Amino acid sequence: MFSGMVALLIAMGIGRFAYTPLLPYMQQSQQFSETMAGYLASSNYLGYLLGAVFTGAIRWGNKRTLFCQIGLFANILTTGLMGSTADEWLWWLWRFLSGISSAMVLVLASGIVLDQLAKYRRMSWAGFFYGGVGWGIFFSGLFVPYLVQWLDWDGAWFGLMIFSLLIGLPSFFGLRETDLPNQSSTAETSPRKITHTDKKQLCWLMAAYGCEGLGYIVTGTFLVAIAADIPTLAHHPTISWIVAGLAAIPSCIIWAWIVKYWGYSITLILAYILQAVGVLLPVIETNEAGIYAGAFLFGGTFMGITTLVTSMGRNMYPKQSSQVIGYLTAVYGIGQILGPIGAGILAEKTHSYALSLVGATGILLLGVTFIFIIGLLQYMERKRRYSHDLVSDKIN
Numbered sequence: 001m002f003s004g005m006v007a008l009l010i011a012m013g014i015g016r017f018a019y020t021p022l023l024p025y026m027q028q029s030q031q032f033s034e035t036m037a038g039y040l041a042s043s044n045y046l047g048y049l050l051g052a053v054f055t056g057a058i059r060w061g062n063k064r065t066l067f068c069q070i071g072l073f074a075n076i077l078t079t080g081l082m083g084s085t086a087d088e089w090l091w092w093l094w095r096f097l098s099g100i101s102s103a104m105v106l107v108l109a110s111g112i113v114l115d116q117l118a119k120y121r122r123m124s125w126a127g128f129f130y131g132g133v134g135w136g137i138f139f140s141g142l143f144v145p146y147l148v149q150w151l152d153w154d155g156a157w158f159g160l161m162i163f164s165l166l167i168g169l170p171s172f173f174g175l176r177e178t179d180l181p182n183q184s185s186t187a188e189t190s191p192r193k194i195t196h197t198d199k200k201q202l203c204w205l206m207a208a209y210g211c212e213g214l215g216y217i218v219t220g221t222f223l224v225a226i227a228a229d230i231p232t233l234a235h236h237p238t239i240s241w242i243v244a245g246l247a248a249i250p251s252c253i254i255w256a257w258i259v260k261y262w263g264y265s266i267t268l269i270l271a272y273i274l275q276a277v278g279v280l281l282p283v284i285e286t287n288e289a290g291i292y293a294g295a296f297l298f299g300g301t302f303m304g305i306t307t308l309v310t311s312m313g314r315n316m317y318p319k320q321s322s323q324v325i326g327y328l329t330a331v332y333g334i335g336q337i338l339g340p341i342g343a344g345i346l347a348e349k350t351h352s353y354a355l356s357l358v359g360a361t362g363i364l365l366l367g368v369t370f371i372f373i374i375g376l377l378q379y380m381e382r383k384r385r386y387s388h389d390l391v392s393d394k395i396n
Contacts, residue, residue, distance in 0.1 A: 013136010038344020047099025056326010
């Protein structure tokens with residue numbers, strides 16, 4: 001599990017999200033617009049979408065570890081290549097390839113680690129695994145200001161590549177497949193029959209997760225740029241990213257604990273609402289308090305939601321974990337492609353991110369509606385089974 005956590009730290013926390021704290025420095029040096037910043041972000045998410053579809057559609061068999069390692073190495077390489085040029089088209093290409101590789105690592109590592117946790121009945125430990133993303137966000141937010149000060153923005157990309165190579169060794173040598181237990185070994189490990197209600201729930205879950213991808217990504221892309229526009233934060237905007245990372249590290253563990261008592265639907269509704277508040281706070285309070293509180297709620301929910309959604313999807317289709325996680329990640333990726341482009345265009349035209357944040361809040365609340373429908377379907381299924389059991393008892 002530790003190797004998988006480090007893989008997510010590198011591929012997601014750094015390879016995917018280091019663009020956020022580096023964006024203001026790149027814009028200051030290279031003088032490109034918010035629209036261009038949005039297109040660069042979306043190129044990464046387009047790669048993420050295609051990578052998720054590709055990875056989820058293939059039955060990897062016992063080759064998941066090998067291709068996860070290949071994806072991890074490619075992700076580290078593209079991180080460094082971002083500092084090798086100032087050409088916007090090459091930036092687009094490197095971010096696109098980085099997105100493909102990060103999706104490969106997420107989908108394959110999630111399948112490997114979650115299968116291992118399921119084998120040993122430790123699914124509640126999934127939060128530790130996904131906490132790797134928070135660690136990556138924390139380290140990128142912590143290192144970027146110093147790397148930029150010493151090496152400028154391009155050297156910062158190289159510095160993050162070297163850091164990723166050094167800490168990536170445990171993932172290259174420690175991530176291993178596991179043999180799943182035979183279906184006949186125990187009744188508890190045998191997957192239950194997939195029902196029509198499961199299929200409908202998965203569709204609504206995909207819709208809700210798509211809303212999450214579109215809603216969270218505005219903050220996930222432009223948080224540090226938003227902070228840099230506030231005079232009192234202009235000299236240290238990356239602190240907001242550090243706050244987000246610190247909140248993300250334990251968030252998956254906390255949400256995994258909450259779901260044991262409240263169930264997936266209620267827990268997801270709570271997480272979405274808290275994230276919506278966090279996204280809207282910088283609009284309501286355009287100061288340090290609004291930025292830091294928004295960053296904390298954002299960091300404390302976005303990976304928690306990923307943990308909950310992927311675990312919920314795996315529970316519905318336990319023998320197709322990588323495929324289901326891939327499909328969910330793909331829908332998530334569609335939202336991520338649209339969000340930065342729209343937010344960048346609006347920010348350039350209005351000279352503010354406020355309208356984009358308000359729109360993102362509305363999308364997240366729409367996701368709450370979809371999760372409520374899942375809860376309703378679950379309630380109806382429980383009621384149907386209860387009625388069926390009563391009739392069976394009377395017949396017997």
